Amino acid sequence: MFKWVNWKSEVVKNIMVLTSGTALSQIVAYVLTPIITRLYTPDESAELGLYIRIIGVGAAIATARYELALPVLKLDQHSFRVYRFALRVTLLTTCFAMLAMVLPVIFSGSLSNSLFYISIPFGLALLAFQNLGTNWSVRMKRFRIISYSKLASSAAGNIFKVVFGFFQTGYIGLILGTVIGFIVGCIFFLRDFRFTNSTYKISSKSPRNAVLARQYIEFPMINLPHTLMDLGKELLIAMIIWEIFGKREYGLFNHTYQMLRIPLVFIGASIGQVFFQRCAERINKGEDITIVARQSVKTLFVFSIVPFSIVFFFGATLFAFVFGEEWREAGQYAQIMAPWFMVNFMSSPISSLPLILKKQGSFFILALVGSLLMIASLLLPNWLYGASIIQTLWITSLLQAAFLVVVIFVIFGYAKNWKK
Numbered sequence: 001m002f003k004w005v006n007w008k009s010e011v012v013k014n015i016m017v018l019t020s021g022t023a024l025s026q027i028v029a030y031v032l033t034p035i036i037t038r039l040y041t042p043d044e045s046a047e048l049g050l051y052i053r054i055i056g057v058g059a060a061i062a063t064a065r066y067e068l069a070l071p072v073l074k075l076d077q078h079s080f081r082v083y084r085f086a087l088r089v090t091l092l093t094t095c096f097a098m099l100a101m102v103l104p105v106i107f108s109g110s111l112s113n114s115l116f117y118i119s120i121p122f123g124l125a126l127l128a129f130q131n132l133g134t135n136w137s138v139r140m141k142r143f144r145i146i147s148y149s150k151l152a153s154s155a156a157g158n159i160f161k162v163v164f165g166f167f168q169t170g171y172i173g174l175i176l177g178t179v180i181g182f183i184v185g186c187i188f189f190l191r192d193f194r195f196t197n198s199t200y201k202i203s204s205k206s207p208r209n210a211v212l213a214r215q216y217i218e219f220p221m222i223n224l225p226h227t228l229m230d231l232g233k234e235l236l237i238a239m240i241i242w243e244i245f246g247k248r249e250y251g252l253f254n255h256t257y258q259m260l261r262i263p264l265v266f267i268g269a270s271i272g273q274v275f276f277q278r279c280a281e282r283i284n285k286g287e288d289i290t291i292v293a294r295q296s297v298k299t300l301f302v303f304s305i306v307p308f309s310i311v312f313f314f315g316a317t318l319f320a321f322v323f324g325e326e327w328r329e330a331g332q333y334a335q336i337m338a339p340w341f342m343v344n345f346m347s348s349p350i351s352s353l354p355l356i357l358k359k360q361g362s363f364f365i366l367a368l369v370g371s372l373l374m375i376a377s378l379l380l381p382n383w384l385y386g387a388s389i390i391q392t393l394w395i396t397s398l399l400q401a402a403f404l405v406v407v408i409f410v411i412f413g414y415a416k417n418w419k420k
Contacts, residue, residue, distance in 0.1 A: 024147075025154035026262060032158040037323040039165030040174060042251030042330075046242065047171035048178065049254030051116065051123070053235040058124030059131060060227045062093035064220035066213065067132045068355055071139040072280050078212050080200050083136055083193075085209040090128045097121035112172040119175050126182035133189025142192065149188040157181020222360040226367055233371045240378050245389045253389075255323075256333040260341040263307055264348055279356055289353070290415045296349040297408065304342045312338040333393055340397040343404040350411050359414050366410060370403050 037045075066086040073079040097120060104117040130149070137145045160180045164173025202209070241250040279289045311318070311334050319331025354363035377396040381387035387395075 025150040028151070028154045029158055029262075032162055034322050034324070036158065036161050036165060036174075037255070037327055039162065040171070042248045042255065042326065044171035044174060044251070045255050046238075046247050046251035047116070048174040049250065049257075050235075050238055050242075051119070051175050052178070053231065053238055054120055055123035055127055057228065057231045057235060058093070058097060058120065059127035060224065060231055062090040062124055062128035063132055064089055065223045065227055066216070066219050067135040068223060068352075069216045069219050070132070070135040072356065073139075073212075073216075076139070077200055077202070079136070079139055080196060081202055081206065081209045081212050082216065083132060084197075084202055084204045084206070085213045086132055087129070088204050088209075090125060090132075093128075094121050094125040097124060112170055115172050116175060119179055123175075123179055123182065126179065126186055129186050129189065130182060133186065133193065136196075137189070137192065145188050145192055149185040152188065153181040153185025156184035218358070218360060222364060223355060226360060226364045229364075229368060229371055233374065236375060237378060240375070241389070244379075244382055245392075249389050252327070252330040253333055253393075255327060256319075256330045256337060259319075259330075260311070260334060260337055263304065264341070264345050279353065283356055290412070293350050293353065293412065293415050297346055300346045300349065304345050308338045308342040308345075311335060332390065336390065336393045337397045340400040340404075343401045343408075347404050347408050347411075350408070350415075353411050353415055357414050363410075363414075366407065370400070370407070373399055373403060 063086045066082050066089075069082050070079045073082065101117045101120055105114050108114040108117060130153075133149070134146055137143065157177050157180060159177075161174055161177030164177055167173070169176075238250060238254070241253055278292060282289050282292070313335070315333075315335035315338065316328050316331035319334060320328035323330070354360055374396060377399050378392055381392045381395055
């Protein structure tokens with residue numbers, strides 16, 4: 001079944017290092033999530049989901065997506081200069097976010113709301129640094145650092161969520177736990193950054209940093225709008241479900257979304273990070289990448305069959321048993337969304353290929369179509385004939401699954417024709 005996989009290759013070894021760290025971090029999450037769901041309500045989960053989406057948009061703006069350039073540049077020193085430049089942009093963005101939060105904090109009306117707004121600049125800064133540190137580690141093949149960071153972040157974040165939950169802090173306990181997890185995870189990247197900085201001795205104010213950043217202007221000019229579209233879509237989805245179907249329904253949807261992403265985080269992201277680094281190397285050498293892309297999709301297809309089949313047939317019962325009866329409806333959502341997330345899982349590693357192959361422009365148009373399709377599938381059924389959230393999710397899930405199949409074939413076309 002796995003005859004196409006060379007288990008002794010460097011790529012597979014790197015995947016195993018990343019996957020083992022991710023596995024341990026997810027085991028911690030698995031153990032503590034059933035406790036967390038019994039300490040917090042779907043409404044409180046909705047607040048966390050909204051917060052995560054806000055800082056996700058902020059972190060993308062903060063780095064201008066230069067983190068994706070780090071594994072691609074040919075020279076390590078040039079890559080580190082772009083790293084320093086992106087950190088400076090992150091600092092400026094964080095300062096601006098702090099100023100933007102002054103009025104919301106003043107007029108928040110409660111301590112929890114004030115802490116929510118105060119946490120936004122810190123959350124986006126930590127997430128931005130985490131993204132930069134991860135991609136620098138991918139470039140340098142320091143995959144153990146990524147694994148240690150994921151494990152420490154998951155353990156700290158989920159433990160503090162439980163602690164705050166016992167003290168009945170409400171949704172702010174979920175947010176503070178998340179921020180603490182980011183802080184702990186970033187410590188590993190900070191140590192690596194200090195070591196690298198002492199090696200190259202590059203100032204953050206060096207003019208050459210900006211010169212190199214301008215040479216890779218396609219990342220903020222093309223990839224950033226693409227990313228903002230994706231993240232903005234997630235934020236808009238939260239607002240649509242919250243407004244049309246209710247805060248509780250969004251909390252259930254957000255929990256389902258996070259649970260269905262577990263295979264993606266557990267295996268897909270690890271394979272994707274190694275795949276990205278491997279393909280960048282092969283392209284720089286003028287070698288074919290089609291075989292590597294096909295192997296990645298085939299491997300993830302095999303890994304996806306069992307977990308997503310279980311969710312599809314037994315999601316409601318499984319969620320009620322694991323997370324509590326209050327979350328049974330989230331399990332119904334999971335059954336409906338399983339086909340969508342299975343195809344998303346399969347396509348996850350090759351989604352970085354348009355970036356490496358300089359196809360960001362055409363892929364941006366394709367992604368824009370997908371985003372508009374998803375927004376329309378959430379809005380129109382309820383607007384046209386008052387569809388329930390269950391009916392709406394069926395329409396959205398099937399349309400997204402079909403669209404992602406098209407995306408896979410388009411990316412294979414990019415990989416096949418990149419030398420022509």
